[in-house]
Amino acid sequence: MELPAAFLQAMERLLGPEYPVFLQSYQQPPRRGLRRNPLKCGQPQLEAALPFALEPTAFSPLSYAFAAGEEGVGRLPAHHAGLFYVQEPSACSAVTVLDPQPGEKVLDLCAAPGGKSTQIAGLLAGEGLLWSNEIVKSRAQALLSNVERLGVPNAVVSSCHPQRLCQSLQGFFDKVLVDAPCSGEGMFRRDPAAVAQWSPESPAACAQRQRAILDSAALAVREGGVLVYSTCTFSREENEDNVRWFLSAHPEFALLPIEAGFGRPGVGDLPVRRIYPMDGGEGHFVAKFQRVGENVDKVGPFTAYLSRREEGEFQGLFEELFTCHWPGSAARFGDRVVLLPQGLPELSGLGVLRAGVELCHQKGKRWEPSHAVFQAAHKEDCRQSLELPWDAPELLAFLRGEEIPCEGKGYTAVCAGGVPTGFGKASGGRLKNHYPKGLRLLS
Known part of the structure; x- marks a missing residue:
């Protein structure tokens, strides 16, 4: 791998005597990893669904490394079912430092493609609220797809400018994550495109953009709340220099020490954390702040719920599909009906793509169940289900969009390892496939 000369010179100045070890790490393959989704499975279930071994990492109890030679991980049925998210191990470090707890309101301000958001969701365990935002609309759609695949019930996904979003939701969140767009130096070993896009001017240009995002993020944190700033780069301009700038520009925040069993201290005397390729990851930086100054939450609640008459209609559909209790909060957005999490703020004007879980969508004059509600x-809550082994030819056929054999009649969840992967409609010994065309396996 040929690395930019200006980058190497900067790293030699930064690392001093450790520079040769850093350079040698680029002769090794990038570390590959995945993160278990606790909303779907425990560790034994995950291991039973995979054709390769997992090695725990220090970055999160949910993070595992696997052999560099494994290919087609994203095509595995367990990936389609949302049992895991493919994620480089050190990328889990920021959420480990954030430490979201069930019941908290958490904002992931720069969330695409969704690795850190879905990690937060797993730790919230379906309680509280996750707001995942991505300013670039196309990337926000990929974010939404991952949030749905991992079966997150309590998320809002939006595509909104950070300043507008954080002004509208001032003081609303217990915890905010800014995994900022950066020069991507920590991606060089695994992504040649990151090397090609880098220039000597990249760190300074990114640092200015990051400061604007941090300015916005500060608005959204409640008094006593936590803000975590992370990058996947090594430059001081984007890391320690931005931390010092933020503390100067925002005296209402204090820098908290990070107690972690991974990485190493930052440059200088700041209690931040750095991760290099020789530390078992690819490259990350994390800093943790707490708002010590006042920030009044004036955010109004969401009110556009279904009327009692409308709710009765869709409750009937829900009870046709599931045996559990009707969640109790739903709304209609155009031709879609969604089941909403509790504690939702006003959504208008914030570029919301989806809130909660899509129950159904309109098709002509009728309402059909949506893939997301089964994900x-x-x-145990599905009224009808078909259980298949992970290696069953019928499961692969289902994921390709084909009809498969199925007894019974009506909407049926297709499960593997006790986990729904999608659904179809059974009739006459066959299951008509409802797996979304854009998600299907290609033969």
């Missing part, structure tokens, strides 16, 4: 369901 968020548990097998």
Whole structure:
């Protein structure tokens, strides 16, 4: 791998005597990893669904490394079912430092493609609220797809400018994550495109953009709340220099020490954390702040719920699909009906793509169940289900969009390892496939 000369010179100045070890790490393959989704499975279930071994990492109890030679991980049925998210191990470090707890309101301000958001969701365990935002609309759609695949029931996904979003939701969140767009130096070993896009001017230009995002993020944190800033780069301009700038520009925040069993201290005397390729990851930086100054939450609640008459209609559909209790909060957005999490703020004007879980969508004059509601369901709550082994030819056929044999009649969850992967409609011994065309396996 040929690295830019200006980058190498900067790293030699930064690392001093450790520079040769850093350079040698680029002769090794990038570390590959995945993160278990606790909303869907425990570790034994995950291991049973995979054809390769997992090695725990220091970055999160949910993070595992696997052999560099494994290919086609994203095509595995367990990936389609949302049991895991493919994620470089050190990328889990920021959320580990954020430490979201069930019941908290958490904002992931720069969330695409969704690795850190879905990690937060797993730790919230379906309680509280996750707001995942991505300013670039196309990337926000990819974010939404991952949030739905992992069965997150309590998320809002939006595509909104950070300044507008944080002004509208001032003081609303217990915790905010800014995993900022950066010069990507920590991606060089695994992504040649990151090397090609880098220039000597990249760190300074990115640092200015990051400061604007941090300015916005500060608005959204409640008094006593936590803000975590992370990058996947090594430059001081984007890391320690931005931390010092933020503390100067925002005296209402204090820098908290990070107690972690990974990485190493930052440059200088700041209690931040750095991760290099020789530390078992690819490259990350994390800093943790707490708002010590006042920030009044004036955010109004969401009120556009279904009327009692409308709710009765869709409750009937829900009870046709599931045996569990009707969640109790739903709304209609155009031709879609969604099941909403509790504690939702006003959504208008914030570029919301989806809130909660899509129950159904309109097709002509009728309402049809949506894939997302089965992705968020548990097998034991499904009124009808078809259980298949992970290596069953019928499961692969289902994921390709084909009809498969199935007894019974009506909407049926297709499960593997006790986990729904999608659904179809059974009739006459066959299951008509409802797996979304854009998600299907290609033969």
